[in-house]
Amino acid sequence: MVLKFFIFSIFFILGCNTSENVKKHFSLNKKQIEKTIDRWNIIIKHASIQYNVDEKLIKSIIYVESAGNTFARSSSNAIGLMQIKPSAAGLDIYRLIGKKGEPSIQELYNPQININIGASYIHLLQKRNLFGIKNKEIMRYATIVSYVNGASALLKIFAKNQDTAIKIINSITVKKFFQYVNKHPAKQASHYLEKVIKIYKLI
Structure with missing residues (x-):
């Protein structure tokens, strides 16, 4: 029992990098990507089947968010493989399934719980916040930006009202959508989008 605890402690200490540190090892090598996420x-x-979410999208987000490190933790308290914030996405999903409070850090270090919450959150974004976007490719890109920066922040780029924003999105091309996102003050959202898309196209 003591040995088990000791091994876990070593993994915890070594693995508890911030998301920012993990991303320094970001690679666009297909074999490396597959090796990193194969175990999950x-x-x-x-999760893809249960929540009707694109499997490749889940994999791409995991790779960009944590590089497959189950103990990844960012300075903003985003936890685990899909970098779930307990008080944000975690809270939203707990409310959705009728649970009180928010997931614990220990729960979010569990790959199955983390991936399930992440996939459920993607589903929530697509079926609630981004519902009505017709172009599948734009929906994917809107989901990626919303995952990292929040759906309301994305929609406000286009209009204050959600319905109006969706209408504008439906009237533009994929290229124009990128131009809108690139003009947004939160530049990390467009950089994040580019990274996830690159991984998505590789796997």
Whole structure:
């Protein structure tokens, strides 16, 4: 028991990098990407089916967010493989399933719980905040930006009102959508989008 605790402690200390540190090892090598996320394939597949979310999108977000480090933790308290914030996405999903409070840090270090919450949150974004976007490619890109920066922040780029924003998005091309996002003050959102898209196209 003591040995088990000691091993876990070592993994915890070594693995508890911030998301920012993990991203320094970001690679666009297809074999490296597959090797990094291979161990989570079954969980990802199940979550993809359960929440009707693109499997490749889940994998891409995991790779960009944590590089497959289950103990990744950012300075803003985003936790685990999909960098779930307990008081944001975690809270939203707990409310959705009728649970009180928010997931604990220990729960979010669990790959299955983390991926399930992440996939459920993607589903929530698409079916509630971004519902009505017709172009599948733009929906994917809008989801990615919303995942990192919040759906309300994305929609406000286009209009103050959600319905109006969706109408504008439906009237523009993919290229124009990128131009809108690039003009937004939160530049990290467009950089994040570019990274996830690159990974998505590789896997």
